[in-house]
Amino acid sequence: NAGVTQTPKFQVLKTGQSMTLQCAQDMNHNSMYWYRQDPGMGLRLIYYSASEGTTDKGEVPNGYNVSRLNKREFSLRLESAAPSQTSVYFCASRRQASGAWVDEQFFGPGTRLTVL
Amino acid sequence: AQRVTQPEKLLSVFKGAPVELKCNYSYSGSPELFWYVQYSRQRLQLLLRHISRESIKGFTADLNKGETSFHLKKPFAQEEDSAMYYCALGDSNYQLIWGAGTKLIIKP
Numbered sequence: 774n775a776g777v778t779q780t781p782k783f784q785v786l787k788t789g790q791s792m793t794l795q796c797a798q799d800m801n802h803n804s805m806y807w808y809r810q811d812p813g814m815g816l817r818l819i820y821y822s823a824s825e826g827t828t829d830k831g832e833v834p835n836g837y838n839v840s841r842l843n844k845r846e847f848s849l850r851l852e853s854a855a856p857s858q859t860s861v862y863f864c865a866s867r868r869q870a871s872g873a874w875v876d877e878q879f880f881g882p883g884t885r886l887t888v889l
Numbered sequence: 890a891q892r893v894t895q896p897e898k899l900l901s902v903f904k905g906a907p908v909e910l911k912c913n914y915s916y917s918g919s920p921e922l923f924w925y926v927q928y929s930r931q932r933l934q935l936l937l938r939h940i941s942r943e944s945i946k947g948f949t950a951d952l953n954k955g956e957t958s959f960h961l962k963k964p965f966a967q968e969e970d971s972a973m974y975y976c977a978l979g980d981s982n983y984q985l986i987w988g989a990g991t992k993l994i995i996k997p
Contacts, residue, residue: 777932804983813898815975815987816933823983831984863933867983875921875979880933 774799779864779881786854786888794849794884796864804867805847806878807831807839809860816863822847854888861885891916893978895988902966903996910961910991912950912976921979922959924950928972936961936974946970971995 777798786792798805803824808816818831822841836858838850847866851858864881892915902908914920924936937945939952939959950961959976976988 813989815893815895815989816985817987818984821984865933869983875923875983875985877923877935877938878985882932 776800777864777866777879777881779862779884781884782882783885784887786851786886788855788888790854791850791852792854792886793851794862794864794886795846796848796881797846798864798866798879799845800866800868800879801844802866802868802879803844804869805841806865806867807837807847807849808863808865809833809858810863810883811860819849819862851886854886856888859886859888891978891980891986893976893986893988895974895976895991897991898989899992899994901994901996904968905965908961908963908966908970908993908995910974910976910993912959912961912988914957914959914976914978916957916978916980918981920952920954920959922950922952923977923979923985924948924959924961925975925977926972927975933975966995968995968997 780795806821807819817833820839822828825844840848862884865878867878869876894913922939926936927933948963975990977985
């Protein structure tokens, strides 16, 4: 099992350009997440999908859109990139959609995005 | 407000010395707390969670509801413990609220 995969690993964009970050998991997990990681700020949730067919905003959704294409795939789109979106982006998944407790999240390797 | 605070951005200790990474939380409900670790060039991964009450790689963490803390401890640090450590709080929506992280450096 590859676990959680992300593409691309690195990307440089110019201000105003668009791009889509791809994420896929092969663990049959229900929930998927997109985070950004900035120095000194930990991980901040951008969007999540508790189950196939649903998406919800997280802490910092502005400037992003997501698509839960199927149970395996969850993409993040930047329609008009801005320098403030320079960050490392992580996709994660977890097995449960809900439950009695919060189960482990599994992370992808990350995408390092620079917006000039 | 729900919040996780890791007061130390950087912690540097000598090999063989005890390590304590601090984590404090603010949460009105019954907390579920986690420590995640990111080694150099590796993925972020779960280290331990409080409900498991287990020791992983020699690390333990005890939930102290009175002090609203979940500090990570290891009696004797090893060089391979050098990594970025994140404390996280599970909320009622099954999301994780993350601390800013502590970079642990173990000096030889």
